Amino acid sequence: MDGRTRRGTALLDGSRLIAESCARAGADAYIGYPITPASLIYGYASRRFPTILPAPDEITALQWMAGLSAVGKLPVSATSFPGMALMVESINMAAMMELPMLIVLVQRLGPSTGTATAGAQDDLLFLRGIISGGYPLPVFCVSDIDDCWSLPPVAMQTAVDLRTPVVLLTSKEMVMTERSLDMNRLGDIAPVRRRAYDGEGPYRPYDAGEGEAPPFLPIGGDEHQVRMTASTHNADGLLQHSSVEALANSRRLRTKVEAGTPPLYHLDEAEGAEALIVTYGITAGAAREAVEMLKEEGVPVSLLVARTLIPVPDAYYDILARYRGGEKETRVPVVFAEENLRGQLASIMFGERLPAGVRVVGDIGHMIRPADIVQEVLR
């Protein structure tokens, strides 16, 4: 890449890779509002994106993104929980209008303003319920420095293909910590593929035909009238109270995301595994180290690193079932490792009360240590 066949190593933070990756994948605009620890991405984007806009608040940021998306641009923003909380109503709007965009959510220690400069994995449950009605919004999670490079294009392509806002979840330690990186590891990035509606018309903006996501046509063109709305609506984009057609349209918002979000994960299976560790995000590094430590102690352990978090891929249930057995029997323990108090992915998968054989190792205020995971596996 960059014209050199053989490159050296560089000390890089994840923010730089995410910004560059988005730009190469064809992001048109970065809409920014500063917030620690997402501001590094804002800074990089200002030097790299075709255009940036400083918004006066996060509500405006999301509305500007929606407007830009409506006219066919692909906008990106990055924020942290307090900013994301302000964006929620507008994200619902964008999801209902079916407007593609990417929001990078950089987690920091909560609750509330919490500690802006401390990392966390606090926001998955929030994301699971972010759309009124429990509709899923695709959430992909960066689990290592390579993901900072390879996941943004996947997230953006999903946003375009499914006509939806997509969240790329990460955390302070992933985007601000610098790591040595062999530059030869970074593959090429192809621009996101976009196709506009090219039919005879009349264009029906929410008519998905045989598929799940309707073809997109920017608003404001000379050929066809385009209507969009955040209210319950029919295929023409006209507000309706609760007609059969309109409710079917709302139901489609769920099925299109459930059916169309690519299930991305990494599974390392050990023969004769005595446990399965399930993790994502910043804790993935500690989990990998824990697996190595256990191996040295003669305890083979399998590892599932989840990259697609919402909707939870069916594959996760299938994998877990192979390890933990049925409802009553427990073959080997399944240990969720997350930097929060309750195990948020575990909660999404199993509810408030974890079934037998499923355990959580988690804490707040520091990264989960490999030794903590080892201890939980051996308990």
Place this chain on the structure above:
Amino acid sequence: MSEFLTTPDFPYCKGCGHHQIARNTVRALEALDFDPLDVILVTDIGCQGIVDRSFATHTIHGLHGRSVALGSGIAMGMEPGKEVVVYIGDGGATIGLQHLLEAARLNVDVTVVVHNNMLYGMTGGQPSGLTPCGFRTVITEEGSPYPHHDLCRLVHEAGAPYARRVLGLGDFSAELEEAFDVEGFALVEVLELCTSHALKMNPGLRLRELAEEADYEPGTWRGEARPAFRLEVKEGSRSSLLDAEQIHETDVRFRSSLDDRVALVLGGSAGEGAQRAAELLARAAMGSGLHATKKGSYPVTVGVGFSTAEVILSRSPILYHGIDEPDGVVITSEDGLKQNRERIEGMRGGTVWLDESLNAPETGAEVRKRNFRERAGGRNAAIYSLLTFVDESGVIPTEALVTTIRESSIEKYIPDELLDPFD
């Protein structure tokens, strides 16, 4: 029927001023010779927001109070020549006031038509920020005790080239026409009375008299004409963030004898270059064939308090970059000591390099007092302390760090007498 319309009637209550606004909008657009698909009508939540289906233009209907921001995004991203018309009520203008001021400040190419009937009609007639003092509503039966915002003056002060207040009676299409013709931001505030709520609570009220009493006089506020805001696209001039020089890409030029890993904590004061020094150490290690991570820790208040950098140097790839028990701690200031005291006290081995001015905590580590601050000054204490660390620990060749420093942008700030002894 106008080609701008899909229905001859609008979905409003009989006698509502919204009818007049929709009719006059059509007249003005026709007078300006627009084609329906030249127009993007952005509507808000409120009674004006149910008009979409009556218009044959492009329509987009968003959230309460946000139509100006949504319309701004649309206008920013479009080629000139289209007309973005934003409908909003007085309630929407109240909750979304920031968006109006921002669009006026940037001179975004939208025309905002405020349907000001001085109350929230759709929800039962509650007062808004534009309800005048004395106006009776369902929750202020004795009359609203509060003054109202003057939207025209507010957007005028924010930089709007054009703001106009009209009474929503008869033909005011010429005023709308003038607004649509403005390059950039224009606002037309149309005063009207809600037939369902205002007249019930204020029997016999006349719009003209109310406007006069409430200081809601019709008028025009003209600002400086300036180019409309458009997205500036800098595609061609943008270079990669991974440009080799920009990221100090390095090849292996030195050899480290480290065969495992070393975890180092550098604690100092904000603004004294601890993070930069730690980066240089990491890069020097990379130039010596090692993997490296550098994690920063500091309060939100940049420039005040502590600044701690955690560096791991390792022969094998680093999966987990936290430091639970460091092999070495280097402290250059009181701030740095305070922040890392617990960690030093918890050390069962390893080495602590401490500035001579500081008192050593109880620790299982070997403590080496060194003269960092007096010798190098606050500004260079961090980099000098790491030179000392490298020199005494032998983790990487001292030459690797000296070379990295000499090749960096901070080289010019470091006196030769600090670096020379390490050469």
